[in-house]
Amino acid sequence: MNAPIDWPDRLYETFKRAGIRQVGYVPDAGHARLIDRCRADPDIRDVVLTTEEEGVALAAGAWLGGERAALLMQSSGLGNCVNMLSLARTCRFPLLMLITMRGEWEEFNPWQQPMGSIVEPVLKLCEAEVYRVLNADEVAGAAERAVQVAFGDERIAAVVLSQQLIGKKVWTK
Amino acid sequence: MSLERRAAMATLLAGRDDNLLVVPGLGSTAWDLAAAGDNDRNFYLWGAMGGAAMIGLGLALAQPTRRVAVITGDGEMLMGLGALATIGIQRPRNLAIVVFDNGVYGETGMQPSATQSGVDLVSVAGACGIGSCLDVRDQAALADLSRRLKGFDDTLFARVKIEAAEPPRVLPLRDGVALKQRFRAALGVKA
Numbered sequence: 001m002n003a004p005i006d007w008p009d010r011l012y013e014t015f016k017r018a019g020i021r022q023v024g025y026v027p028d029a030g031h032a033r034l035i036d037r038c039r040a041d042p043d044i045r046d047v048v049l050t051t052e053e054e055g056v057a058l059a060a061g062a063w064l065g066g067e068r069a070a071l072l073m074q075s076s077g078l079g080n081c082v083n084m085l086s087l088a089r090t091c092r093f094p095l096l097m098l099i100t101m102r103g104e105w106e107e108f109n110p111w112q113q114p115m116g117s118i119v120e121p122v123l124k125l126c127e128a129e130v131y132r133v134l135n136a137d138e139v140a141g142a143a144e145r146a147v148q149v150a151f152g153d154e155r156i157a158a159v160v161l162s163q164q165l166i167g168k169k170v171w172t173k
Numbered sequence: 174m175s176l177e178r179r180a181a182m183a184t185l186l187a188g189r190d191d192n193l194l195v196v197p198g199l200g201s202t203a204w205d206l207a208a209a210g211d212n213d214r215n216f217y218l219w220g221a222m223g224g225a226a227m228i229g230l231g232l233a234l235a236q237p238t239r240r241v242a243v244i245t246g247d248g249e250m251l252m253g254l255g256a257l258a259t260i261g262i263q264r265p266r267n268l269a270i271v272v273f274d275n276g277v278y279g280e281t282g283m284q285p286s287a288t289q290s291g292v293d294l295v296s297v298a299g300a301c302g303i304g305s306c307l308d309v310r311d312q313a314a315l316a317d318l319s320r321r322l323k324g325f326d327d328t329l330f331a332r333v334k335i336e337a338a339e340p341p342r343v344l345p346l347r348d349g350v351a352l353k354q355r356f357r358a359a360l361g362v363k364a
Contacts, residue, residue, distance in 0.1 A: 022234055045234050047263060050255030057224035057253075061196075061231025064216055064353065066362025069231060087221040087228075091349030 007136040007165065008033035011098060014143040015044070015070060018151065020096075022047060022062045024055030025072035030100030030166040034072065052077035053084035060093040068151055070096045075103060075116045078123070085126045088156050096150040097128070097158040098143075105163040108171050119160060128156035134164055174310055175336035178273055182209045182244070184312075185271070185319045193322065194232060194360075198225040198245030200280040202273055206244065207345035213359035216352055217345040223253030226270050230260050233268035236360065240267045242322055247274040247288045254297065260328060261301035269322060269329040270298070275337040283337060298330035307331040 011034050015023070023038045024047045025031060039046045049055050055071035062069035073081075078099060088095040102109070103116025123130050129149045131142035139161075146157035182205040186195070191214065197206040199218040206215055216232075218225060229243035250257075250272045260268065276289035288294060299306040304327040309318050318331050346352055 022231060045263070047230070047234075047259065050258050053223070054227045054253065054256055054259055057221060057227035057256075058231040060221075060224075061228035061233075062235045063231075064228070064356055064360075065194075065232040065235025066357065066360065067231075067235035084221055084224055087218075087224060087349075090220065091353045093353065 005033070005136065005167070007139040008037065010140040011143055012037040014140060014147060018147040019068055020070050021045060021067040022058065022069035023072065024049050024058045024069060026050075026052050026074070026077055028072065028074040028100055029169065030074065030161065031072045031098070034098075052080045056081050056084040056088060056095060059095050060087050060091065063093050068094070070098065072098050073100070075099055075101050075119045076112065078119055079115045082122065082126065085156065089127055092154040094150040094154050095156040096146055097156065098161065099158055100161045100166055101163045103163075106168040107163065108169065123156075123158050123160075126156060128158045130158050130160055132160045132162060134162050136165060139165075175275070175334050176309075176312070176315060178205050178275070178335040178338065179208050179340050181273065181315055181333055181335055182206060184315050185244070185322060186210075187319060188323070190323070192239045194236065194239055194241045196225055196229050196232065196241065196243045198222070198243075198249035200246060200249070201339075202244050202246050202249070203345060204340075204342045205273070208340075208343040211345060213355045215345070216356050217347070219347050219349070222249055223256075225249055226253055226256040226260060229268055229270065230256070230263060230265065233265040234263065237265070237267060239360075240269070240322070240325065242269045242271060244271045244273065246279070247272055247276065247286050247294065248278045250294060251287055251292070257298050257301040257303065257330070261303050264302065264304065264328045266326045266328065269325060269331070270303075271318070271331045271333060273335045274332050275335045277337045279337065279339050295330065295332045303328050303330045305329045309333040
């Protein structure tokens with residue numbers, strides 16, 4: 001595929017600095033390395049979800065109990081979360097979302113385009129702070145800022161990891 | 174045989190201690206919980222349908238020395254049925270999921286739910302790997318569940334068969350921020 005990437009390690013390091021203890025995710029190729037690092041960490045409970053909205057509720061429960069959680073998903077997963085985001089908005093639960101983009105650059109699968117194209121407007125309608133990342137050297141800064149907004153201000157903060165950053169999915173080998 | 178929901182909630186929570194944290198589903202089970210007596214360790218839902226069990230999971234993982242009881246309805250559980258699979262993987266020893274099952278959507282006009290057509294939530298929970306799965310249909314079983322809620326040490330699922338009645342609403346606090354703050358203050362957490 002592409003040259004080895006290490007920006008997921010910047011996200012993992014941010015999790016550790018922020019004291020993230022629960023990470024909910026629906027598996028996604030763009031998040032594979034970060035998921036592996038979280039799974040290998042005995043201080044992080046990795047929670048594989050059947051649908052992304054479960055992670056919004058998981059993070060709320062974690063905060064009620066005094067722990068910090070993060071939620072990993074692909075752009076399509078945001079659509080599965082929309083009503084559950086009312087929980088975070090109504091109660092001002094911190095919600096740190098890391099979203100890998102599909103459907104915007106070198107996308108082979110047209111079924112990814114409809115949701116991918118509305119990720120940022122949907123997030124903004126849901127009163128999330130959005131930090132879009134195009135280059136690897138922006139990852140750490142965006143993630144740190146999102147952590148501050150989520151847990152400091154008790155708001156929804158989303159780091160949107162662009163498809164250019166993640167790289168092109170290989171469909172035929 | 175079916176149990177009366179308000180009496181069932183009162184029985185389950187009789188003699189409740191400070192280490193029991195309760196998350197009801199939205200609607201009828203929230204009214205039932207409020208009717209049983211307000212408590213800072215209740216986190217009432219007025220929305221987030223399908224999310225009660227997952228809030229319970231996040232809370233149970235964060236508070237391993239306390240017990241968490243999610244007490245929700247069949248419609249709310251059915252909307253988030255995948256949560257049983259997610260919880261079956263994690264299996265926190267301090268999480269109980271209790272479903273008040275009357276086979277109808279009571280808040281919206283008593284339309285039938287899937288459990289009325291035979292969807293068996295106890296079997297679903299068992300198939301998801303939840304260790305203790307109970308079908309509570311009478312007072313003796315309800316009293317047994319109440320005892321278990323005072324000291325269980327494996328993930329617990331219980332379906333409580335209740336009658337399809339609609340007792341007068343008892344409305345709890347509905348300010349979500351206030352509910353969150355008082356719950357966290359009661360637990361003494363900072364994060």
